[in-house]
Amino acid sequence: MPIEILMPALSPTMEEGNLAKWLVKEGDTVAAGDIIAEIETDKATMEVEAVDEGTVAKIVIDAGTEGVKVNSVIAVLAANGEDASDAVNATASKEPAPAQEPAQETEKKEATPAPEPVSISVASDPDIPEGTEMVSMTVREALNSAMAEEMRADPDVFVMGEEVAEYQGAYKITQGLLDEFGPKRVVDTPITEHGFAGIGVGAAMAGLKPVVEFMTFNFAMQAIDQIINSAAKTLYMSGGQMGAPMVFRGPNGAAARVGAQHSQCYAAWYGHIPGLKVVMPYTAADAKGLLKAAIRDPNPVIFLENEILYGQSFDVPKLEDHVLPIGKARIHKQGNDATIVSFGIGMTYAVKAAEQLAGEGIDVEIIDLRTIRPIDLDTVIESVKKTGRLVTVEEGFPQSSVGDHIASQIVQRAFDYLDAPVVTICGKDVPMPYAENLEKLALPNVDEVVQAVKQVAYKD
Amino acid sequence: MAAKAKKSGVEAEKISTVHKAPAPKKFNKETDLKAYKDMLLIRRFEERAGQLYGMGFIGGFCHLYIGQEAVVTGMQIAAEDGDQVITSYRDHGHMLSCGMDPKGVMAELTGRVGGYSKGKGGSMHMFSKEKNFFGGHGIVGAQVSLGTGLAFANKYRENKNVSMTYFGDGASNQGQVYESFNMASLWHLPVIYIVENNRYAMGTSVSRSSAQTDFSQRGASFNIPGMQVDGMDVRAVTAAGEYAIKRAREGKGPFILDMQTYRYRGHSMSDPAKYRTKDEVQKMRAEHDPIEQAKQRIIKSKWASEDDLKAVDKEIREIVSAAAEFAQNDARPDPSELYTEILI
Numbered sequence: 001m002p003i004e005i006l007m008p009a010l011s012p013t014m015e016e017g018n019l020a021k022w023l024v025k026e027g028d029t030v031a032a033g034d035i036i037a038e039i040e041t042d043k044a045t046m047e048v049e050a051v052d053e054g055t056v057a058k059i060v061i062d063a064g065t066e067g068v069k070v071n072s073v074i075a076v077l078a079a080n081g082e083d084a085s086d087a088v089n090a091t092a093s094k095e096p097a098p099a100q101e102p103a104q105e106t107e108k109k110e111a112t113p114a115p116e117p118v119s120i121s122v123a124s125d126p127d128i129p130e131g132t133e134m135v136s137m138t139v140r141e142a143l144n145s146a147m148a149e150e151m152r153a154d155p156d157v158f159v160m161g162e163e164v165a166e167y168q169g170a171y172k173i174t175q176g177l178l179d180e181f182g183p184k185r186v187v188d189t190p191i192t193e194h195g196f197a198g199i200g201v202g203a204a205m206a207g208l209k210p211v212v213e214f215m216t217f218n219f220a221m222q223a224i225d226q227i228i229n230s231a232a233k234t235l236y237m238s239g240g241q242m243g244a245p246m247v248f249r250g251p252n253g254a255a256a257r258v259g260a261q262h263s264q265c266y267a268a269w270y271g272h273i274p275g276l277k278v279v280m281p282y283t284a285a286d287a288k289g290l291l292k293a294a295i296r297d298p299n300p301v302i303f304l305e306n307e308i309l310y311g312q313s314f315d316v317p318k319l320e321d322h323v324l325p326i327g328k329a330r331i332h333k334q335g336n337d338a339t340i341v342s343f344g345i346g347m348t349y350a351v352k353a354a355e356q357l358a359g360e361g362i363d364v365e366i367i368d369l370r371t372i373r374p375i376d377l378d379t380v381i382e383s384v385k386k387t388g389r390l391v392t393v394e395e396g397f398p399q400s401s402v403g404d405h406i407a408s409q410i411v412q413r414a415f416d417y418l419d420a421p422v423v424t425i426c427g428k429d430v431p432m433p434y435a436e437n438l439e440k441l442a443l444p445n446v447d448e449v450v451q452a453v454k455q456v457a458y459k460d
Numbered sequence: 461m462a463a464k465a466k467k468s469g470v471e472a473e474k475i476s477t478v479h480k481a482p483a484p485k486k487f488n489k490e491t492d493l494k495a496y497k498d499m500l501l502i503r504r505f506e507e508r509a510g511q512l513y514g515m516g517f518i519g520g521f522c523h524l525y526i527g528q529e530a531v532v533t534g535m536q537i538a539a540e541d542g543d544q545v546i547t548s549y550r551d552h553g554h555m556l557s558c559g560m561d562p563k564g565v566m567a568e569l570t571g572r573v574g575g576y577s578k579g580k581g582g583s584m585h586m587f588s589k590e591k592n593f594f595g596g597h598g599i600v601g602a603q604v605s606l607g608t609g610l611a612f613a614n615k616y617r618e619n620k621n622v623s624m625t626y627f628g629d630g631a632s633n634q635g636q637v638y639e640s641f642n643m644a645s646l647w648h649l650p651v652i653y654i655v656e657n658n659r660y661a662m663g664t665s666v667s668r669s670s671a672q673t674d675f676s677q678r679g680a681s682f683n684i685p686g687m688q689v690d691g692m693d694v695r696a697v698t699a700a701g702e703y704a705i706k707r708a709r710e711g712k713g714p715f716i717l718d719m720q721t722y723r724y725r726g727h728s729m730s731d732p733a734k735y736r737t738k739d740e741v742q743k744m745r746a747e748h749d750p751i752e753q754a755k756q757r758i759i760k761s762k763w764a765s766e767d768d769l770k771a772v773d774k775e776i777r778e779i780v781s782a783a784a785e786f787a788q789n790d791a792r793p794d795p796s797e798l799y800t801e802i803l804i
Contacts, residue, residue, distance in 0.1 A: 158616070184616065190646070195605055195639025202609015205594055206544070208616060226636075229599050230606060238587035238595070239577035240801040274802050298804040374803075 003052050003077040007061075009070045010039065010046045012256040013308050017041045018066045019074060028056045030077070037063075037074070042140060042311050043172045054079045123331040125285070127324050134315035139281075142288035142316055143173050143249075143305065147211060149321070150295040151181055154209065157295055160187040160196060161213030161250075170215045171251060171310055197223030197248070201230045204244040204300075211295060214250035217266045217304060224269075231300040232275030247294045249303035252280070253345060253395050254432055254443060256308065263432035263439075265396035267343065270302040271372040271405070277326055278372040280304040282347035284314035286370050289324030297326060304372075306345045329376035331383070335365035338389035338453045341380055341406055343369040346393040346444070349425075353393075353449035362457055372402055380406060381414045388419035389456035393449055398426040420456040425449055477677060477685040479715075482703050484695035485537075489763040495537060495694045496754040497772055499529035502553040503751055504773075504780045505562055506725075509552065509569055513729045517788055518569045522583045525553035527724035530750035531656050532557040534697025535624055538705055542619065546594040546607040547626035549584035550656075554626065558591040562783035572790035579793040580801070601634030603627060604653070608640040611651035611714075622708045623651040630661025632675055638682070641714070645682040648713040652704045653679070655716065656691070658723040663735040676718035686716030692748040722748065 007017065021038040024030055030050040037048040054077040061074040068074065124130070137145075151157045158181075163170045165178040165188040178186040189196040193214065200212040214220040220227065227248060235243030254263035270278045277299050281287040287305070294301035316322070332347065333354055342350040347368055354364040365383050369376065384390050390410055392403030403424030410422055428442045454460035487495065506524040513522045525532075528550075536545075536557045547554045555565050560576065568575025569583050576586040584598040594610060597603040607625025614621045631637060632655055644651050655675040659666050666673050676686030687703075690696040697719065704715035722744045726733040733741075758764050764772075 190639075190642060192639040192642065194636045195608075195643060198602060198605020198636055199609040199612050199640065199643060202546075202594075202606035202611075203613045203616070204609070205606065206610050206613035208613050225599055225602060226605060230597070230602055234587070234595070235804065236801050237577055237581040237585035238801075239575075239580055241577075241587050241589045242594070243804065277803070 001079060002057060002082060003054060003079060004073045005036070005050075005075040005077055007068050007070050007072050007074050008039070008048060010041060011043060012258050013311070014041050014070060016067050016069045019061050019063060019068050020045065022059060022063045024056050026056050026059055030054065030056060042138065050077075052077060052079070054082070123334050125330050127289070127328070128285070128317045128322075133318040135318050136313045137284045137288075137316040138311055138313050139284045139287045139305070140171070140173055140310040142284035143291055144175055144177075146288045146291035147174065147295070148177060148180065150292055151177070151185060156207065157209045157211065158185040158187060159211045159213060160189055160200060162189055162191055162215050164188060164213050169213075171307060173305075173310070174213065193219050193222040194226065197226040198230065200246060201226050201244050204231070204246040205234065205242050209295060210246045212246065212248045214248065216262060217250050217252040218262050218264055220248065220250070220266070227270075227276075227300070227302070228273055232273050235299070236275060243298065244300045245298045247291070247301045247303050249291070249294075250305060251307040251310070252304035253306050254427075254439075257434060257436065257439060259434045260431035265304075265394065265427070266302075267304060267372045267394065268396050268400055268402050268405075271375070271402055273373075275300070276373060277301045278304065279326060279370065280344040280372055281370055282309065282344055282368050284312070285316045285322070286324060286330070286368070288316055289322045290326060290370060292321075292323045293326050296323070301326070304344060309345055327371045327374040327376060329379040330368045330370055331379070332366040332368045333364070335363040336387060337363045338391060338457050339365045339367060339380070339383040339387045340391050340393060340449065340453065341367045341369060341403075342393040343372065343402070344394075346395055349444050349446050349449050350393050352446045353453065356446065356450055357453055362453060362459060364453060369402075375405070377406070377409050377413070380410065384410055384414050385417045388417055389453075390418070390422045391425060391449065391452045391456055392422070393425045393444060395427045395443055398424065398429050401426050420458065423452040423456055425452055475683055475685065477680045477683065479685045479687045479703075481687045481689050481696065482699040484693055485699040485702065487695055487698075489761070491537060492754065492758055492761070492763060495533055496751065496758060496769070497776065498533045498536075498557060499694065499751045499754065500773065500776050501562070501779065502529045502533070502556050504776050505556060505566070505783070506552060508780050508784050509566070510725070510729065512566075512570065512784060512787070518583065519571065520582055521549065522569065522729045523550040523727065524723075524725045524729075525550055527744065527749075528656055528658055528691070528721045529553060530694040530697055531654065531691045531719045531721055532626070534694040535654060535701045537694075537698045538701030539622070539624060542592065542621040543624060543705070544592045544594055544607075544610045544621065545624045545626070546603045546610060547596070548600065548603055548628060548631065549596070549598050550628070551584065551586065551596045555586055555588070555593055558588065558593045560586075560588050560591050560593060562779055563786045566783040566787035567790050570787040570790070571792065572787060573793045573797075574786065574790040578797060580797065601627060601631040601637050604631065604634070604637045605640045608644050608649060608651055611644065611649035612647070614650050615647065620709055621650065622705050623649075624654060625651055626654045626656055628661065629655060629657040629659065629666050629670065629675060630664070632678055633661075633669060641679050641682045641684055644714040645679070645684050648711055650708040650711070651714045652701070652708060653684075653714060653716045655718045656721055657718055658721050660723065660727070660735065662727040663731070663733075665735065674718065676716050679714070679716045684714050684716055686718060688718045688720060691719030691721035692750045692753070694750055694754060
C-alpha cells in the first residue's frame with residue numbers, strides 16, 4: 001500500500017503552514033527518522049521526519065507553497081518493493097483532500113444552517129480618525145510592532161520573560177526585538193515566574209518601564225502575589241509616592257487541546273483587583289493601540305492576549321502613532337434588538353452569532369469591552385437603554401465572571417430599561433478537558449449565543 | 461574531554477562562596493558617636509511605639525526592631541547616597557536610618573495624614589522616594605525579588621548604585637529568594653542580601669526551620685559568596701558591609717551577609733515569646749547589646765563622658781517625644797483619601 005505523507009500540525013493551534021523546502025526528491029529512498037522537508041508556520045520553522053520507509057513516489061505540494069492546510073497530502077511514498085508509479089495511481093484514484101479544505105473545518109460549518117447573505121453594519125472606532133488608511137495585520141504583528149515602537153520611543157522600556165530574546169518568543173510576539181534592541185533591553189529569564197515578576201516590579205518601582213511576558217498567564221499564578229500585593233498596591237500603600245509603571249502580558253485562556261492547567265481565562269481574576277488596569281483586546285487594531293497605551297500608562301496593566309487570535313488578521317490603521325484609550329469599550333456592530341457584550345476571543349462567538357441572527361431578522365448590537373478594568377459600563381448601559389436586552393459572552397468560568405459583574409451592575413443601574421433577564425454565557429464550570437469533543441463542550445459556542453439572544457428577545 | 465567542556469563553557473567556574481568576615485571597622489570619634497546616636501534613636505523610637513501600641517494609638521501589627529539596631533545602622537554607614545534600601549515589615553529602624561523624619565514614621569504608625577503614606581500604609585508599608593527607601597513589605601520574602609529588581613534598574617542605568625535588600629532568617633526559606641539569587645548571580649546585579657538572622661522566624665527557631673543554618677552559604681548553589689557577621693557589633697557590620705558593597709559596585713555581583721543578631725521583643729506586639737527563656741534574652745541584653753557596647757567603647761576611648769552621653773540620650777528622647785506628640789495629635793486622613801492614589 002502506498003503511504004500518504006500528510007501536512008503535520010506542529011503546534012496545538014496550527015491550521016496551515018508553508019512548505020518551505022523539500023530535502024528529498026522523487027525517486028529518493030527514505031528511512032524512518034530521515035528529515036524530508038521543512039515547514040514554516042507563523043511561529044517557527046520545523047523539520048518533517050519520515051515515519052515510514054520507502055521511495056518518494058510523488059511530491060504533491062511543491063516547495064514554496066503557502067497556506068498548506070494541516071492533514072492535506074504533501075507527498076506519496078511507495079513502500080519497499082512497491083512500484084512508484086503504481087503508488088501514485090493508487091492514491092490518485094482516492095482523490096486526496098484539496099489543500100484548501102481541511103477536514104476539521106467542515107464540521108464547524110455544518111453546525112448551523114448557512115445564513116442568508118446580509119449586510120452587517122460595522123461601526124467605525126471613533127478613536128481612529130475618519131478616512132485613515134488601513135493595512136491588514138495579524139494580532140501577532142500588531143503586538144510586536146507596538147512593543148518595538150514604544151521601545152524606540154522610550155529607553156526605559158524593556159522586555160523580560162522566558163524565551164523572549166534568543167528564541168524570538170515562544171509565540172513569536174517578541175520576534176526581532178533582540179536584534180534591534182540588544183540583550184540589555186530584551187532579557188531572557190530562567191523559568192522562574194515568581195522571581196522575575198518580582199524583579200520586574202522592583203525595576204518599575206525604581207522608575208523603569210518593564211514589559212513582563214508570561215509564556216502563558218497560567219504560569220503567572222506562580223507570580224500572582226507580586227502582581228497583586230506588590231505591583232497593584234504599592235501606589236496606595238506609599239501615599240502616591242511610588243508605584244509600578246509596567247505591563248504584564250502574554251496569552252490567556254484556552255488555546256487548543258492543552259488541558260486543564262493551560263486553559264484558563266484570568267480576566268475576572270485580575271478584574272477584581274483595585275490598582276490594576278486589565279486589557280483584553282480582540283482585534284489587531286485594538287491589540288496595537290492598547291498595548292502602546294499600556295506601556296505608556298503609569299500604572300500596572302495586565303494585558304491578556306490569546307494564542308488562537310495571534311494568527312488572525314484585521315485591518316489596522318496606518319498611523320505613525322496608533323494609541324487607543326484604556327477603559328473605553330468599542331461598539332463593534334450597531335444594532336437595535338439585543339446587546340451582546342464580549343471581549344477578547346469571546347468576540348469570535350459574538351460576531352458569528354450576530355451574523356447568523358441577522359439572517360433570521362434579529363439585529364444585534366455588539367460591544368467589545370476591550371478593557372476589563374476600569375470597565376466601561378456607561379457604553380453598555382447606553383446600549384441596553386436602546387435594546388432592552390443583554391447577553392454577555394466570555395470563555396472564563398461562570399461563578400464571579402466578568403458577565404456576572406456586568407449583569408449585577410445593569411440590574412442596579414439600568415433595571416427599568418431591561419425587557420428580559422440578562423443571560424451570561426461563559427465557559428462551563430469544569431476544569432478544561434483534553435478530549436476534543438469535551439473541550440468543545442466546555443467552551444461557549446455560537447449556538448449558545450444565538451439561543452441566548454433569542455431567549456432575551458423572546459424569539460425562541 | 462575536560463578541555464573540550466571548558467571551551468564550550470559547560471564547566472562552571474569554581475569559586476569559594478565562603479568569605480571571611482573582615483575585622484571590625486576602626487571608627488573615628490565622629491562615626492562612633494553617630495552610630496551610637498542612630499542606634500539609640502531607633503531603640504527609643506521603638507520603645508515609644510510599643511508604648512503607643514499599648515495605649516491603643518497604633519493598631520494592627522507592629523514589629524519592633526529592638527536588639528537589631530546595629531545591623532541597619534552599620535550598613536547605612538557603609539552605604540552611599542543613591543543606594544537603595546528595601547526590607548520587610550520590621551521596618552521602622554531602616555526608615556530612621558535612611559534619614560526619614562521620625563514624626564512622619566510615627567504618624568504613619570498611628571494612621572495619621574502626616575504619616576509617610578498619609579496613614580494609608582501603616583507600620584508595615586512606608587516608602588520614601590526622596591530617601592531611597594522602597595518599603596516596608598508585608599509578604600515574607602517578597603522584598604527580596606523587589607530588591608533584586610532595584611539592582612536590575614541600577615545595572616540597566618549604569619548608575620553604580622547598590623540595592624541593600626534586607627530579610628530575616630524566616631524569609632530565607634521562601635522560594636522566590638532563591639529565584640532571585642539565581643538571576644542576581646546570572647546577571648551580576650549590584651545587590652547585597654542582608655539576612656537579619658535574629659534566630660526566630662516568628663516563634664520557630666532557626667534550628668527547627670532551616671536545614672542549613674549558615675545563611676551566608678544559602679547562595680552557594682548560585683555561586684553567591686557570603687560571610688557570617690557579628691550583627692550585634694556595629695563596627696563589624698560596617699566592615700562587612702563595605703567589603704560586600706565595594707564588590708557589588710565594581711560589578712562583581714551579589715553578596716550575602718548573615719547578620720547574627722537578636723530581637724529582644726516578641727515577633728509582633730501580640731507575641732508573648734514563650735518559645736524562648738527569659739534567661740536567653742537577658743543574656744543577650746547583658747553581654748551583647750549593640751548600644752551598650754558602643755557606649756562602653758566611647759567612654760573607654762574618652763570620646764565622650766557619661767554626662768555627654770546622657771545629654772545625647774536626652775536629645776534623642778526629645779526627638780522621640782516630639783514625634784509621639786505629633787503622631788497622637790495629627791489629623792486622620794480625610795475620608796476622600798479612601799479613593800485617591802489607587803491609579804495615577
